[in-house]
Amino acid sequence: MTISAGHPGVLSAHPAVLAAEGGKHSAHVTHWGDRIGWIIGLLLFVALVYWLMRQGWQWRRTLQSDVPALPQAPQDPGPELLAAEGRYFGTTTAGQWLDRIVAHGLGTRSRVDAVLTEQGLDLRRTAAPGFFVPAAALRGARPDKAIAGKVLPEGGLLVVTWQHGGRLLDTGLRFDDPAEHRRWTDELNRLSPGRADRPGTPSDLSGTPAGTPAGGPAAAPASPAGQHHDKEGAR
Known part of the structure; x- marks a missing residue:
């Protein structure tokens, strides 16, 4: 403390102390406009x-x-062959996992109760209207990993291929128990008419039936007459 010369007896603070106290009371200005x-x-x-x-x-x-209205389950679909709960991930153009079909709510992801009978596949969705795939419209099923922009581990999806109007479609499902996918694949393929890949003749990724050499079917052995002509030509 110091005594002010102009006013005897009046104490005044040292300039350094005043500066410190002023720093304590200064507040940050908030730029609310920014x-x-x-x-x-x-x-x-x-x-x-x-x-x-x-x-x-x-x-x-x-x-x-141009996508027709979705078929609905018949009044009496018959006894259940299989039933499972899971998720419906979407429907795409067959073979094009990113070409999502959105007409009639087919693009809406939802919980689903799936029921398979001899008459077809009934998909009862909670977040969108359900629909029915008649057995005559089924074109096969396979384990897969991607549909409508959703990617899962290999075999994490059950993809059902079916015909609707003039379009061939893929619908992706994942059951709460993915181990069920194989059993559903077998039953759906059994019900699918006119499948190119029938059970017993599996195809590899190139589309060549298993057991077929990569270069195509083995050439038939040459006949004795053909061998005779070959020898004559060699001479």
Whole structure:
């Protein structure tokens, strides 16, 4: 402390002390205008992304307007062959796992109760209307790992191929117990008419039946007459 020369007896603080005390009471100035601007910009960006996604969905639905209404299960579908619970991941054009079909709610992921009878496959969805695949429309089934942008471990999906109108479709399911996929694959393939890959003649990735040499079927042995001509030509 020091005594002020202009006012005897009045104590005044040292300049260094005053500076320290002033630093304690200074507060950081919040630029609320900048923060509000950033928040509004972020919200506008999210809204734009959502709008673009919705427009893309509507565009797909317009392109797929030729997809007929989905068949519904008959009143008496017959006794159950198999039943399972799981998830419905979507439907695509057959062989094109990213070409999602969105018409009639086929693009909506949902929980599903799947029931298989001799008449076909009944898919009862919770987040979208269910539909029925008649046995005559089945074209086979296989374990797979990707459908409609969803990728899982190898064999984590059951993909059912079926005919609907003029389109060949793939529908992806994953049961709560993935071990069930093999049994469902066998039964669906048994019910599928006109399958190119019948049980007993499995195909590898190249489409060549198993057991067939990579270069094609083995050449038939030459006949004795053909061997005789070959020898004559060699002379």
